[in-house]
Amino acid sequence: MARKFGGYQGKGLRVNLSTGRITVEDTYQYLDLIGGTGLGYKVFWDEVPPKTRAYDEANKIVFAVGPLAGTGALCSGRTAVTTIMPVSWPQHLIGSGHMGGNFAEHLKYAGYDFLIIEGKAERPVWLHVRDGKAWLKDASHVWGQGTRRTTRVISEEVGADGTVAAIGPAGENLVPYSVVVNSRAHTAGCGIGAVMGSKMLKAIALQGSQPVHIAGDKADWEKLINYHRTIIGANNQHVVPNFPSPLFEYWDAGSRWVGAPGKRWGASEAPVTLTNDVRSLNRISYRTNNAAYFLGDNVWQYTVRNNGCFSCPIRCYTVMKDEDTAAKFGVSPIQFNTCVGMFGGREWFPKLSRKKSDLARQAGFVGIELMDDLGVWENYGQLFRDFSNMYEDGIWKQKLGADEYKSIPWEMVDACNPEFIKTAVHRIAYKEGEFGQLLGMGTGYMLEKMGIPEEKWKDDHRTVYWKMGHPKHHANEDDGQTGCVINTQYNRDPMCHSNCNFVRSGLPIDVQKRLAEHFWGSADAVDAIGDYKPTNKYKMIRAKWSIERKELHDMLSFCNWMGPWISSPNKQDGYMGDNSLESKYYRVLTGHNLDVKELDRCAERAFNLHRAYTARQMQTTDMRKKHDQYPNWLFEDKKNKAPFTKGTIRMDKADIEKSLDLFYEVQGWDVKSGLPSANHYRSLGLNDVADTMTKEKLVPGA
Numbered sequence: 001m002a003r004k005f006g007g008y009q010g011k012g013l014r015v016n017l018s019t020g021r022i023t024v025e026d027t028y029q030y031l032d033l034i035g036g037t038g039l040g041y042k043v044f045w046d047e048v049p050p051k052t053r054a055y056d057e058a059n060k061i062v063f064a065v066g067p068l069a070g071t072g073a074l075c076s077g078r079t080a081v082t083t084i085m086p087v088s089w090p091q092h093l094i095g096s097g098h099m100g101g102n103f104a105e106h107l108k109y110a111g112y113d114f115l116i117i118e119g120k121a122e123r124p125v126w127l128h129v130r131d132g133k134a135w136l137k138d139a140s141h142v143w144g145q146g147t148r149r150t151t152r153v154i155s156e157e158v159g160a161d162g163t164v165a166a167i168g169p170a171g172e173n174l175v176p177y178s179v180v181v182n183s184r185a186h187t188a189g190c191g192i193g194a195v196m197g198s199k200m201l202k203a204i205a206l207q208g209s210q211p212v213h214i215a216g217d218k219a220d221w222e223k224l225i226n227y228h229r230t231i232i233g234a235n236n237q238h239v240v241p242n243f244p245s246p247l248f249e250y251w252d253a254g255s256r257w258v259g260a261p262g263k264r265w266g267a268s269e270a271p272v273t274l275t276n277d278v279r280s281l282n283r284i285s286y287r288t289n290n291a292a293y294f295l296g297d298n299v300w301q302y303t304v305r306n307n308g309c310f311s312c313p314i315r316c317y318t319v320m321k322d323e324d325t326a327a328k329f330g331v332s333p334i335q336f337n338t339c340v341g342m343f344g345g346r347e348w349f350p351k352l353s354r355k356k357s358d359l360a361r362q363a364g365f366v367g368i369e370l371m372d373d374l375g376v377w378e379n380y381g382q383l384f385r386d387f388s389n390m391y392e393d394g395i396w397k398q399k400l401g402a403d404e405y406k407s408i409p410w411e412m413v414d415a416c417n418p419e420f421i422k423t424a425v426h427r428i429a430y431k432e433g434e435f436g437q438l439l440g441m442g443t444g445y446m447l448e449k450m451g452i453p454e455e456k457w458k459d460d461h462r463t464v465y466w467k468m469g470h471p472k473h474h475a476n477e478d479d480g481q482t483g484c485v486i487n488t489q490y491n492r493d494p495m496c497h498s499n500c501n502f503v504r505s506g507l508p509i510d511v512q513k514r515l516a517e518h519f520w521g522s523a524d525a526v527d528a529i530g531d532y533k534p535t536n537k538y539k540m541i542r543a544k545w546s547i548e549r550k551e552l553h554d555m556l557s558f559c560n561w562m563g564p565w566i567s568s569p570n571k572q573d574g575y576m577g578d579n580s581l582e583s584k585y586y587r588v589l590t591g592h593n594l595d596v597k598e599l600d601r602c603a604e605r606a607f608n609l610h611r612a613y614t615a616r617q618m619q620t621t622d623m624r625k626k627h628d629q630y631p632n633w634l635f636e637d638k639k640n641k642a643p644f645t646k647g648t649i650r651m652d653k654a655d656i657e658k659s660l661d662l663f664y665e666v667q668g669w670d671v672k673s674g675l676p677s678a679n680h681y682r683s684l685g686l687n688d689v690a691d692t693m694t695k696e697k698l699v700p701g702a
Contacts, residue, residue, distance in 0.1 A: 005031070006215030007067025007589040012112050013134055015127060017199050018057065018119030022134045027113045032685060034555040035066035037096045038606035039114055040082025044094055045609055045689065050616035054086035054191060055174060055198040061117040063107065063204070066557035067590055070108030070212040070310075074228045075559040077309030079104045079188070085492060086176040086191040087379065089444020089454075089469035093491040093617050094610065096554065097179070100309035101186030102163040103206065104557055110162075110208035121200040126166075128158060130207040139202035143172065146373035147181040154205050162207030168375025170429040171197035175440040177377045177428065185317065185337050185368070186309065189377040190492050191442075215591030224588055231568035231577045233257060233505070234287035235316040235338075236497060236561060239569040240506035241287075247279055249571050252506030256293050259286040266301035267321040279569065284313040291318035294343040295364060296356030307336050314562055318342065325362045329418055331369040340381050341368055347384035348424060349416040350392055359416055366418040367425075374429035380493050382443055382464075382471040387424070389462050396435070399450050404433045444469035458631035461638070466493070467629040474500035476634060476649045480532040481659040482543045484651060488628040488660070489547060491614060497560050498546035498553075503529060505567045511575055512567075519566055519579055520545065531646045535655050540662040545600070552582055552603035605684045608676055612689050615675060615698050624664075624674035630656060670700035 005028070014023045030039045040062035052058045061083045068076035077100050085095040107115070111132035124139035142150040150166040165182035171193030178193030196202075214221050233239035234257035240248055242255040265272040274286050285306045291299040302322050306315030319336040326333035345367025346352040346360040371378065378384060390396050391413060397405055412420035427436030438446045443465060447454055457465040466472045466487055473493035475483040478500040486494050503512065503526060513523035516538075525538035553560040568577040578584075580596045587593055594602070611623070620626045634651040635643075643652035664671045668680050678699050681690035693699050 005067075005590045005592055006213045007071060008035075009108060009111055009113050009210065009212070012064075012114035012116065013129065014116045014118070015134065015136070016119045017117065017121040017125065017136070017201060020136055022136070025116075032602065033606050033609075034552075034602050035113060036064050036078075036080040036555040036557060037082060037551060038555040038602065038609075039064040040080055040096060041094070041606055041609045041613065043116060044082065044084075045613050048084070050613065050619075052084055052092075054084045054092040054176075054195055057120045057199075059084045059195060059198075061192065061195055061199070062114060063103075063117070064114035065104045065107055066555050068585060069557035070105035071214065071589060072225065072311050073558075073585055073589070074225060074232070075309075075312045075314070075562045076557050077101065077104050077311055078554070078557045078559050079107070080554045080557075081180065081188045081192050083190075083192055083195045086174075086194050087442035087444075087469050088491045089442060090448070091617065093468075094613050095190045095490070095492045096495075097188030097190045097192045098495060098554060098560075099165075099180070099182060099186045099188035100312075100559065101183030102310050103165050103182040103186070105310045106163045106206035106208065108212050109210050110206045111210040115204070117196075117199065117201060120198065124200050124202050126154060126203040126205065127201065128205045128207075130158070130162070131210060132208070139200075142166075142202055144169065147375050148184065148373045150203055151181075151184065154203055158205050158207060162205055164203055164205045166203035166375075167193040167196050167201075168373060168429065170194070170375040170377075170440070172202075173429065173431050174198055175376070175428060175431060176442045176445070177379060177383060177440045178375050179377045181372055181375060185341065185372055187341075187372065187377070189379065191377070193375045193377070214589055216588035220588050224584055228565070228581060229281045229284070229313065230570065231565045231581075232284060232313065232562070233567075233569050234259070234284075235290060235293075235314055236504065237501040237563060237565060237567065238504065238506050239567050239575065241278065242506075245278065248569075250506065250508060250511075254504065255506040256290070257287045257506070258289050258293050259283075263289075263292075263300055265303045265305055267304045272305075285315040288314055288316050289318050290316055290338045290342050291320055291361075291364075294339075294356075295361050298356075298358065299361060302361070304334070309559065312559065312562065316561070320361075320365070322361070322365055325365045329362070329366050331366055335365050335368045337368045337372070340378055341372070344368075344371070344378055344381065344384060345418065345421060347381060348387065348421055349413060350388045351414070352416045353388065359418075363416070363418040363421065366421045370421055370425040374425055376425050376428050376440070379442065380471050380473055383439060385463050385465075385471070386443055386446065387439060389460065395450070395452070400434055404435060407433075408435060442469050443471075455632070459633060461633045461636065463633075466631055468492075468627075472631075476532075476651055478529065479503050480527055480539070480649070481535045481651070481656065482539045482546070484630060484634065484656055485540065485543045485659050485663050486546060488630055490610075494547075494550070495560070496546055496550040498549040498564055499542065501561075501563070502526070502567060507567055507575055514574070515567060515576060516542070518576065530649055532644060532649070532651075534644060534652075535659040535662060537662045537666060540659060540666045543663055544666050547607055548600045548603040549582075551606050552599060555603065555606060556582060556586065558582065601684070605686060608681065608684055609686060609689060611676060612681065612686070612693055612698075615693070616696065619698075621675060621698060621700070621702055622673050624660065624672070628660060628674055673700050675700050
C-alpha cells in the first residue's frame, strides 16, 4: 500500500494509557479524509460520545499528519492535534490545534501517520516511538518541569536525532489555557496541554529513519518543488515588499516582506548583510523578519537568523540574541517565536500595547520564555486583552479579595516592567489564587465565574472577543463580510489564513479583483480593505473556498499560514499563483489522481463532519442562532462612520445576516437553521453521518 499510495506509511498507533496497550491500525480506512484534521474528526465521530467533556477519560487526542509530511514538500511541517477543548464555552466542544516545528516529519520517520491517545495513566508517563516500535515510560522525573527542561532531559535519554513534544506545569495542573510544545517554541493551543495533563501524559518523543515513498517520478517531484519556490512570497504569502524597489512594480507598507537590501542579521556570528537580490529564490528566508515587523527596525541588530518548520524556506520564526535583557530578567539570551508569541509580552501592559520599542522587545523576550516553558496559551492574544481590559476598568480591584489584590505588583503594570510577566504567568500555570485560576480558565468561563455577562465583552471593541470563548482571527478588519462569516464557523478562532493571505498580499485592489474574477467568478468577490461594498454570493463562494483550503491544508500537512498560493510575486504571470498546487503535489506524491475539485470535496467532507459532530455536541437544530454568532462591536465605528463608507470597517447587521443566507446557500445547507440535510451528507459520502443525524433529529425540519 505504501507504494500504491505514496506519502503514507500506511499505519498509525493507538495508545491506551489506561491499559498500557499499544496497537497498530491501518491508515487507509481514513483515505477519503486524507489525514490531519480530517482523520481526527473521523476518529471522534466514530469513537467519542458527543457528551464527552475535555477531562473525561473517554476524551481522546489525535496527533495526525497528511501525506506531504516528511516528504520535503515546501511548507509541509504541520501537525493537526484534535481533541475536545476545555476552553470552548459554555460547553466543551471539538477543535484542533496546529503545531509546526519538527514533529510531523519525525512521526513519519518513526513509521506512522497518526497517534490516537486514549484512556488515562495511573501515574505520569511519556511515549517513546522509534522506527515502528513504541513504549510508555515513567515520567516522574520530569513531571513538574517546564517544557524546555523536559525536552532536554528526554532528548538526552533517547538521543538527539528526533523531536520531543511536551507539556509544562500549566498542562499538568489542568489549566485550560495550556499548550503542548515541540522543537522549543512550536505550540498547539486550545487546551491540548491540559487534556494531556488529565491523561498523565507528559511528553511524546519521536525518532526513526523510515523512508517516505513518492509514487511519481522523482524528476517530476523536484520540478514541482522548484516551481512552488517561484510563487512563494514572504510570511503569510505577502508577495510584494514593504519598501519601494526598482525590482518591483508594487510595494505595500503593511507587507511582512521586510527584508530590504542593507538590512543585517546583526547578532549573527558573523553578521549577515542582505543583498540587493531580494527576489532570489535562494534568499527566501531573508524576506521575513517577524521580530522587526512586530517590534520595529531596531530588532535587526538582535537578529541571529530565521528559524521555522521542517522544509519551509520562509522561516517565519526570528531567532534573537539579547545578552542585556537576559541578564536583567534572568531568561535565556536566545529566544525565537513568531506572531503573537513574538509581540505578546508587551500586551500585558496597556501603555505598551502595539508599541515598537526596546522595552517592548524586552517584554517579548520574557514573555516567550515564561509562557513557552510553563506551557501557557494566550488564545491569539485574548489572555492579554482580558487582563488589560479588567485592569483598566478596575474590575480586578472589584472582584479579587483585598489581600490577594494587594499581593499583586500592579505598580509593575503601570511601569511596564517585564518582571510582572513572571508573576502573572506563574500564577496562571500553577492556578495560584483567584487571579491565576480566573485568567487560566479561558474567557467565557472567567466571565461567568466573575459574574460579567458575555455580552459586555462582545460589545467592547477593545476585547476583539467573538463568541464561545474565542477572539476574532482575521475578520472584518481584514476581509469584511468574508472574514466575518469565516469567524462564525469554528469552535475556536478559525485559524484560517486562506482569505487574509490573499487580501493582505500587498497587491493593489485592481490586481486582486482581476485574480478574484479568475478564481471565484467575479471581481466583486473581493473589496479593498476599509472600502467594503454590500455582500454578494461571490464573497461567500470565496469564504467557502477559504474554509475548504484551510481544512485541506490541515489534512495534507500544508501550512495555511503560508498558503494558499493563488497570488505570486511574478509580474510576468500577472501576479497569478496556482489554485491547483495542492492537487499537483497530491497526485505526484500519492499516485492517487484527485483533481482540484475532488480534493476540495475531501475538505468539504471534513468540514461538514466537524459541523455534524458539533451539532451533536450542542444538541441543536439551530446552528445559525446557537453557534454561528458574531459580536455587536462589528456594528460600531468610533467616528460613527456609516457602513460601506470608505475608511471604516464597520459592518451592517442586515448585511451580515444576508451574508450568512448566501453562505449557507453556497454550502448547500438549510438557510434557516444552518444545518446540512441528510441528502447533503450523503452527497459527500457521509452516509453514516446522514443516518445518525436523522435518527437524532439533527437535520433541518426535524
